Amino acid sequence: MTNSIAEFEHSDAYFVIGSNTTEAHPIIALRLKRGVRFNGAKLVVADPREIPLTRYATLWLRHKPGSDAALLNGLMHVILKEGLEDNKFIKERTENLDALKKVLKKYTPAFTEKITGVPKEKLIEAARIIGAEDKVAFFYAMGITQHIVGTENVMSVANLAMLTGNVGRPSTGVNPLRGQSNVQGACDMGGLYNFYPGYQKVDVEANWEKFSKAWACETLSRKPGLSATAMVDAAVAGKLKALYVMGENPLLSDPDIGHTEKAFENLDFLVVQDIFMTETAAMADVVLPAASFVEKDGTFTNTERRVQLLRKVNEPVGESRVDWEIIADLSARMGRPMPYRDTSEIMDEIASVTPLYGGISHKRIEKEGLQWPCPDPKHPGTPYLHKGQFTRGKGHFVPVDYHPPAELPDKGYPFLLTTGRMLSHYHTGTMTRRVEGLNEICPEGFMEIHPSDARKLKITDGEEVRVASRRGEITVKSKVTRKVPPQVVYMNFHFAESAANRLTIAALDPLSGIAEAKVCAVKIEKLKPRKVRV
Template sequence: MTNTIADIETSDMILVTGSNTTENHPVLSSFVKRAAAKGKKLYVIDPRKVTLATHADKWLRPEPGTDIAWINGLMHVIIKKDLQDKDFIENRTQNFEALKEAVEKYTPEYVENITGIKAEDLIEVAEQFAKAPAASILYCMGITQHTCGTDNVKSLANLSMLCGHLGKPGGGVNPLRGQNNVQGACDMGGLPNVFTAYQPVGDDDVRSELEKAWNVTGMSAKPGLPATEMIQKAYEGDLRSLFVIGENPLISDPDLNHAKKALANLDFFVVQDIFETETTKVADVVLPAFCFAEKDGTFTNTERRVQRVRKAVNAPGEARQDWEIICGIASKMGYEMSYETSRDIFKEITSLTPSYKGITWERISKIGIHWPCPDENHEGTPILHTSQFARGKGLFHAIDHRPPAELPDKNYPYVLTTGRVLYHYHTGTMTMKTNGLNMLSPECFVEISSGDARKLGIDTGSEVDVSSRRGKISAKLKVSSKAVDGTVFIPFHFAKAAANELTNAKLDPTAKIPEFKVCAIKIEPIKI
């Protein structure tokens, strides 16, 4: 996030898109709801009428996979009405003319034809966003999990820069992370092309510094494989062994039938986790690890706040800390990697990570610090880009709408989108071991509109088969006011009716993220 969670409540206008905030981020959603209750403008743009829409001034419903079109439409209206922040554009950005030319054709009527959003609603949101003293954009995986996910995010950045809403309280472009330490994992180099703090692996100076610190030579400048490409390489036989830590890809990966074949093709498969999962069942070796409550360390949350985590209980059985397992394997492979405590590791992190350099174990003993924090006299950076962007001037990107990789047709007439429910987390590895949560959300469901249910001649509770070009699952129908004709929602948590049997593994070319949010399906009643 460019701004803080608390900062959301100070926004004059909040635009939430691609986020079922009340179910996926229930604590953070309270800041949004309080802002709305105080009279701040709230607009929700989402293919489903998610619960947060009931708190909004207006809910706009785009066809799935058309985000670039409506974002460009907002910018078209703002420029046509001369509402853009000219000073911010002149002093803080570049390439504005290319953006202006790109959005010229995205009139409200043109956008309505692509997205289904009414022209007058688009104009209203554009005017409110541009005129607000400070407007905040919140988005989640409904924006990123597309073959154009990177361009979706760039488009939202375009919109915020156009109106000068970056670098000030109450503004910003704020991604809501899908898991509690996703931000920290990325900060620590948990990506195939960077070291910590997003330092490129191809940077000779960075590699030289790390080689000295770790007493090694010849570190590769070649980026590794994204997780999504590893699966394909395993399927093709080019990747022979795989080590999975804290993930359950046999529920969370797209096109699961393909993923199962890929993992079965490995020579050696290791999984490190805290519970048995669908993935541990097919592993050659399973390494039991500590959960968060059993160890000391740090997490970095969605607002870039580095926080201490403290041990609350002892770990069971033969479980070991994640870092102890990794260090043990490294030592067996010939590189002696040894630490006494998590504190020692954090000290090394701060010494080699520019944005963390000023953060010490003692400084975050009671309250966390937002990176970047370049030295110990620095208080941290709750709001990014206050005076300039990391690259100097912010770059507008001229981006055109392109359709999803797979659209409905006569054989597969419905669009499937996937997501989470309030009571379960990710693949249910933890939450489905809790009886109370299983009572509240016991099984998968197929959420459909009343109009589509009538056409199919079925109702809530009916057993249906849902098929795509990749697989088929069976689950109970749920007719819901959240659903819109033509679009179906299925939560991906449930192994017995795994939504990812259906989803499309086509990737965003830059981020390599699959298109979980759009694929074509058909629904058929199960005849008893």
């Protein structure tokens, strides 16, 4: 996120696209609700589903799944047409608007309506809110990123924010909502195939030298590695032989489970380090028991870039060990000892090689977390980014055109399946499904289907149905609801028994390697055809 959570209570308007905020980020949603209810802020929600946040929305744009770029372009088209852009900001802080304008030209409200299904009056009203209000904060999550055009969608949101001058000021900004407790930290730490910690590219010679020296290692690879999805493909192809998985359950979380299964079966050696026997761990050659978050020290970095201290509450259960200690032990056994005394020493090393974390130490964040960039020990942290200037200098408008999703419904697979998260469960359910109360709130997966479709298929509410895509099939209970539009069905991916990712497609965004979990085509069948009794 470019901005901070606390700021949003004072925004004048919010634009939320592809984020089921109240369910996936409930605490951030509280700020938005309060802003709307008590400070008169306007809220524009763009989502194909009737997510709970729409209840608070000034305006709800129900666009078709996968039509995000067209919707965003349509909004920008209207903003420019009505002269609502922030010309001062554009002139002083951005470049390449003309190229964007060329693309935007065709996105008239009528044209946009054709692609997105959003009535042009609503589009115009939304554009006016976004264009006219002073402090507008933009939020998105995987609703726009899990597409083959995910990166472009994000750029498009950035275009809109820059066009309206909503970057580099409090209570504004481009704010991706990160879905997991330390997904931000894992990225920051270089848990990425192309970056060293702190987003330092692996294929830049200076970085290679820097880390070779810092880590006293001559054998660092100079070329980017494989992304998670590429690893799966490589394993299927026989090129990846071994995989070390720490605290992940890709077998349930990643699109096209069948494909992943094949990949893991094909591995020579799989080692999984986890707290539970996950679907992935079950396939491993060696399983290493790890400590849970209350059994260790360290830091999590949240979605607003705040580095916060985790504190050890308990000893690890049984013989389980803290992750970093396992890694250090293994590393030593492979000839590279990692003699750290504790996590604060590791953080000191992180700070020494990661400019964004340069000023961060466990001692400094004892009371309150710090937001990176925090380059030196005196730096107070950065509540919002891009004040006065972008990292690269001028903000670059990237023209983005609309491209349809990789797989759209057709005759054989007439429904569009979209997936997401729900409030009471988390990710692949390994934790929340072992919590009695949460399991009671929602004990099993379900598929939302519009009443008109249910009627056509003669499906009643709660009936188990077979859902199949070109990649796999599952059975799942149906939930007949108007939350989804006709011809669209929705599922959560938390449930192994009705794993939505058996159906989803691993079509990748070439830029980020993200797969299009939000759109694929499925067919739905009644489980048992009604037998006529003789």
